[in-house]
Amino acid sequence: xxxxPELLTRIAPNATPVAGDDEQIIAxxxxxxPRGLVGVGARCACGRPAVTVSLPRLPDGSPFPTLFYLxxxxxxxxxxxxxxxxxxxxxxxxxxxxxxxxxxxxxxxxDYLARRALLGEVPxxxxxxAGGMPDRVKCLHALAAxxxxxxxGVTEFGDRALQLAGWGPDVCHCEDDER
Ligand SMILES: [Zn+2]
Numbered sequence: 001x002x003x004x005p006e007l008l009t010r011i012a013p014n015a016t017p018v019a020g021d022d023e024q025i026i027a028x029x030x031x032x033x034p035r036g037l038v039g040v041g042a043r044c045a046c047g048r049p050a051v052t053v054s055l056p057r058l059p060d061g062s063p064f065p066t067l068f069y070l071x072x073x074x075x076x077x078x079x080x081x082x083x084x085x086x087x088x089x090x091x092x093x094x095x096x097x098x099x100x101x102x103x104x105x106x107x108x109x110x111d112y113l114a115r116r117a118l119l120g121e122v123p124x125x126x127x128x129x130a131g132g133m134p135d136r137v138k139c140l141h142a143l144a145a146x147x148x149x150x151x152x153g154v155t156e157f158g159d160r161a162l163q164l165a166g167w168g169p170d171v172c173h174c175e176d177d178e179r
Contacts, residue, residue, distance in 0.1 A: 001055070001119065001120065003038045005017060011038075011053060011118050012041050012042075012053060012068070012115065012149035012150050014148065015039040015040060015042070015053055017040070018037055018038070018040060022040055022049050025048055025049055026040075026049050026071050029073055030069075034054070034071075035054065035059065035060075036058040036064060037052055038053050038055055039053035041145060041148060044074075044172050045168075045171055045172040046172040046174050050071065050072035050145075050148055051148050051149050052068070052069045052071050053067060053068060054069065056116050056119055056122040056125060057120060063122045065116075065125040065128045065130060067116040067146075068145035069142075070144055070148075072174075074172075074174060075165060075167060075173075078166055078167070078173075079141050079144050079161055079165045082140055082161060083140050087164070088136075088137045088140065091157055092137050092138075095136070102135070105135070105137075105157065106133075106134040106135075108134075108146070108158075109129045109134035111154055112129040113129055130146065131143040131146065131158075137157050140157070140158075143157050143158035144158050144162050147161070147162055
């Protein structure tokens, strides 16, 4: 499949093509060669990849529902610290109580699926998005990766996760990671 810059932008406004050392940096970040990589969803202030964008069907034929994957080590750790507070249970309870919030989470779910469909329909994962959408909040890493790639206002819980994790466009903690 030919991934033009125009297609990549439709998948995620913040995405940029895989270039230079990106693939090697991502491999070091996640501890394996990235499979089905089509773009970088967002970058750290220093330019290192923060999110991978992957095909919904990997080159070996296996279905891969995770369109956006958080790869930047310092941010992965920061989001893990937020998750360790158990906030996902609170967020899921909020969804159950607040119809507008639930509607927004359902919209984010559909938005995620529509973006992924631009890379092809994969029947095995039809209706399966990420992070617990549409009815729960299970993985803030997945929602944060989504929010980073598409920008604020699409996934409320992804936006909150990034804020709680101390993300900012000018923030880089990559050096702290390399101790
Ligand atoms: Zn950095």
